Amino acid sequence: MSDAPTTNQPGTQNDRVDDCLAIGSIVSSNSHIDYTVEIYNETDRERAPAPDECGFGQPVFVKKTIGVDEYVVMGVIYDTQLVDPDQGRSGPRLAQGDQPQFTPGYVEERTKFAGVALLGTAVIGDDGTIESPTQQMPRWTLAVEDIVERCPDGVTRDFHTTEDGRLQLAYIERLLDVAGPLGAEVTLALVERLRESFPAKEHQRVLNVIEKDIRWQSSVDRGVMR
Numbered sequence: 237m238s239d240a241p242t243t244n245q246p247g248t249q250n251d252r253v254d255d256c257l258a259i260g261s262i263v264s265s266n267s268h269i270d271y272t273v274e275i276y277n278e279t280d281r282e283r284a285p286a287p288d289e290c291g292f293g294q295p296v297f298v299k300k301t302i303g304v305d306e307y308v309v310m311g312v313i314y315d316t317q318l319v320d321p322d323q324g325r326s327g328p329r330l331a332q333g334d335q336p337q338f339t340p341g342y343v344e345e346r347t348k349f350a351g352v353a354l355l356g357t358a359v360i361g362d363d364g365t366i367e368s369p370t371q372q373m374p375r376w377t378l379a380v381e382d383i384v385e386r387c388p389d390g391v392t393r394d395f396h397t398t399e400d401g402r403l404q405l406a407y408i409e410r411l412l413d414v415a416g417p418l419g420a421e422v423t424l425a426l427v428e429r430l431r432e433s434f435p436a437k438e439h440q441r442v443l444n445v446i447e448k449d450i451r452w453q454s455s456v457d458r459g460v461m462r
Contacts, residue, residue, distance in 0.1 A: 249433070251390030252364035253297065253308055259285040260350065262298070262382040269354040269373060270414045271311070273384045274347060285386065292316065292418075293425025295387035295395075296352060298378055299360070306360040309374050310387065310395050314415040314422040315351035352384065353414040353422075355407045358395055369395045371406035393433035403430070403439045405446060420454035 250256075258281065260273040273296075276284050290313065297308040356371035387395075398404050405426075412419035427447050431440065 249390040249393070250388035251394055252388070253299070253360055253366060253385075253391055254364045256297075256385040256388060257283065257285060257289060258383050258385050259290040259294075259296065260384050262378050262380055262384065263349070264380070265378070266351075267414070268377065269410065271352045271354070271378055273313075273350045273352050275316075275350055277347075289386050290348075290350060293422050293429065295355075295392045295426070295429070296384050297387045297391070298382050298384055300376055300378070300382075302376060307357050307376075308360060308366055308391075309354060309376065309378060310356050310358065310369075311352040311354045311384075312411070312422060312426060313350045314353050314411070314418055317349045317351075319347045319349065321346065351415075353411050354378075355411065356395065366391055366394050369397070371395075371404060373410065389429075389433055392429065396430060396434075403434055403442050405430075408446070408450075420450050420457075423450050 258276065260275040262271050263274045264272045266272070275290050278284050292313060292315075294313045295310065296313060297310050300307050300309055354374050356369060357374050357376075358366035358369040361367045396404055408423055411423055415422050424447060427443050427450070431443055434440070434443065
């Protein structure tokens with residue numbers, strides 16, 4: 237069991253990336269911006285994430301040190317998958333690290349995996365807040381066992397704010413491509429989350445336009461004309 241009980245309660249507007257809840261670790265990738273995360277359970281962490289802390293549409297981030305600077309690579313959970321070894325999913329594996337022979341057996345733990353689509357990056361400032369957010373494709377590749385943390389609402393808000401205070405969602409097309417059939421739903425989930433962080437009328441109008449466009453495009457893709 238690992239240490240690190242963490243804070244960052246749901247629904248808060250914390251705008252710092254320190255002491256956030258670790259919800260899982262990277263186990264594989266499907267592309268440069270599409271990663272699979274194994275969600276922690278009670279055997280991995282003293283404070284495992286609750287269902288609403290690692291659910292569909294939850295913003296997340298991974299800290300990366302590049303040169304002398306620290307960054308967050310931002311992402312969102314767009315899918316989940318449950319694995320039950322009792323259904324015969326798992327094959328033989330090495331039973332112990334100090335037992336080199338290949339021992340037939342099955343992984344005992346039931347596991348939950350999450351698909352995470354990357355949205356962009358930002359610099360971590362000295363005070364723990366983020367600076368210079370960009371929603372362009374991240375240049376760096378994440379690594380296996382990189383820790384994925386739950387993104388506070390305040391950091392999500394700052395990541396979607398330009399230097400002149402405007403709302404930005406430049407990743408939508410990439411997110412729709414990565415998330416596939418769930419692309420519209422996860423984008424709408426993010427839009428709904430941003431409504432609470434951007435209550436100003438001009439921002440709500442932008443979110444209304446985005447929501448309407450996503451719903452229309454989703455209807456067209458399903459062959460439902462309204």
